[in-house]
Amino acid sequence: MEGIERENGCFHTFCPIASVAWLHRKIKDSFFLIVGTHTCAHFIQTALDVMVYAHSRFGFAVLEESDLVAPSPTEELAKVVADVKAEWQPKVIFLLSTCSCDILKLDLENASKELSNRCGFPVVPVSTSGLDRTFTQGEDAVLHALLPFVPREAPKAEVVEEKKRSWFSFGKEEGNKATAPAAPRRNLVLVGAVTDSTTQQLKWELNQLGLDRVDVFPSGDMGNMPVINEQTVIAPLQPYLSDTLATLRRERGAKVLTTLLPIGPDGTARFLEAICAEFGLDASGVAEREAQTWRGLESQLALLRGKRIMFLGDNLLEIPLARFLTACGAEVVEAGTPYVHAKDLQEEIARLREKGVPVVESPNFAAQRERLDRYRPDLIVAGLGICNPLEAAGYTTAWSIEFTFAQIHGFVNAIDLIKLFVKPLMKRQALLDQGWAEAGWIS
């Protein structure tokens, strides 16, 4: 896509299986079973800083050497699944594949079908191999795997009655026509695994605008996923859900809104306006709500204006975050990001282009380090593995992973979002004021 530089080498990011760290908490009664090697298990416990949650609803089916010659993984996995079932009684098991599954060409699709039949609950295969995907795309893969559990029609008591009637009145066409349902109502579904309080806040904003019913996918409960069909309007909450969105367009005929993501007051306002436009609602209140939110951020904004900020690229949230920062008056010197889905993010990218923000897809870290010397940014947003060395080199950093785990959507959370950028800057200033300038590396 025009305006996007492409390099070859964004390797300081996590593997997509790291998505379990929060998804197993979002989808209740689930168990995440990662089919992989010892390295996968060691990575996860290290990535979670050796077990934030020591006793959690995820585990590993660790491949042993003898599995390499096993004809089908089904029998081996059946034992593991039985153990999981006994210990946790899940309603669904997600079977997450890894690089080693790809290399060994393990057929987890078929194994999952067979295991679902035996267990009496769904065992869902999810492709989370690091060969194809990066960090947060693991969430896209899990949501995509959940789509078969999303109903096309709402279950209705009358429908059952109708069926009975039509059975008895077989051949009498007129009777059927008379009871044909009224034109189905369009529904709005917010798509993205965000916390319950974030969805509650977004629902509240939409209720204020006159939309009473707002559904959310994924729902915390497997048995209660929202209806998605041709009448559905999909409003994505995250920038990395392209597989899920593509399938909802293609297989459900749903309309996917392409607008700004509800991150920051600017993004949230455009997001709400786009929904209002779609549902014929009056959006005139949104501008005031946006202005009011910006006013609430004023003291933080003062600290961001004119600051040079660089994203090295990690969790795919970089594009909307860069857009929000430019709206705050900061200068984003580079928005590095592992991957850009140009179609879903076209509005976001257009904003960045207007402001002349360089977007670099799959940036090469060595080249970025040279650019760092040139840009001398006031703040670098980077992955966990490189922040400490950058701090030691005199830069100020923010951990990109914090944006993945924090609540950053909507007007109410705008203050939490902006603080993630402001806090490191304030910390730097505090250190400077308290005598650290003498060391020389901070100035």
Add this chain to the structure above:
Amino acid sequence: MDLVKLAYWMYEGTALSGIARVAGSMPKVHTVIHGPQGDGYINVMFSMLERFDKLPPFTLSPIGRREMAQGSRARLVETVRRVEAQHQPDVIVITPTCSSTLLQEDLLAVARSLGRQTKAKLIVPRVNAFRDLEHFAMDDFLAQIVAEFAVEQPKTERFTVNLIGPSYLGFHQIHDLKEMQTMLEEIGIGVNAVIPYGATVETLRSLTGAHLNLCLYREYGREACEYLRKTFGMEYLSITPMGIRQTGQFLRALGERAGIDVTPYIRQHLAPSGSLARFTKSVDALSSLFGKRAVVFGDYSHAVGATHLLREIGVQVIWAGTYMTAWKDEFTESVAGLTDEAFVCDDFQAVSRKIRDTQPDIVFGTQMERHSAARYDLPCIVISSPAHILNFPLFPAPVLGYRGMTRLLDTINQTIKLGLEEHLVNMFGEDTTSESQMETTAAATAVSTAAAGTAAGADEMHWDAEALKALKQVPFFVRGKVQRNTENYAREQGCSEVTLDVIYAAKAYFESKGNQGNR
């Protein structure tokens, strides 16, 4: 044989992490990791846990779809060349990972042909990255690089030793190293070399100048010692000096070889005036420690060491265990007579259940046991890897030697109830308010406030149903504060009822105000 195995957590790291611990501990050695993107997590371990001020010396040579289809040789050659140009290391280690081992590519062949063109020495660890685990890989790789570089040297004039073991990401190993250096200096023995921590190629060449090798941890280093013994006739000691008996044993064996009388040093530390004896024999320790029931679980060295140490201060060890399952018999023998049961097992859940069923007074374990102990509301002290950032303290906190023991006693002292405190608690019961009680209280306050509703006095603020739901989502330990703040805000704004509208406005108001100060 077990095929696919269910695991919740791994006690031991992988071969990759083992090789990285050795290579990453050595200056001017850079490691090229031949694996998929996620395997670059090694960088995070070094830069986060060890708080590296430089970029960790690891570069990923990534395997993606293209490499799977066309082979990864071209990519690997390009990466090695780039690493050499950028870092100019003495040695480049090219290591496979679990995943790339499955591709069965011949890394040795790449190293052999490329090695002629590089100034750096290229080394491929001879591990099966898929089968081997951390300590085995460390042991083997350490021996491999020692064999690569060690050459015959004249012995140093003074009696010197090599310290084998200290490395990054080990459990307090860098602190142990300082403690060992101090201790050796105090008894008049010099240190010739330390590996792998801080070792250069030059250090490896000079190894044979020492009179004796000291293998500090049972987990790795013995193979290198064996190599040096067979090839250069160097003797070695393999005792981890943890606790009174093992430290004494270590010192006496060392003194014998060096022709030094170590008795004054031992006496000085165990004398009634020394801190160890003053603590162990104090009346306070008598009531707070003697007869307490403990359990111990960890790697080999620290589990054996802690079992000794606990017995030496009068604590009962109900069972002691290790996850180093390959050394089951050796472990059982090492703790025989010190504990009722040796428990060798690498299944986190099984260890957790055993702790629950034992209900000890205190748990000594890894970070995983710390979590299990928290679930059962038991005190726990971490004595072994796998570790957490908490186990990388800034202040010297050794485990080995007498000072290491003193330090551990302090930790025990801070974790359990002290003598008189325990007496009082036993007599009158706990006086503290538990978290669950607090939660109930906070929830009850909120609910009663809501129930009081409109009928209540002017000071009572009504919460509508949605707002009440939002309040319940706030963690209980700050709920009371949030409730008070929100109600105050509502009053200031002249609202008679708390709705979501008010909650969110109040949140924005307080959050923005909170950031003005020195947060």
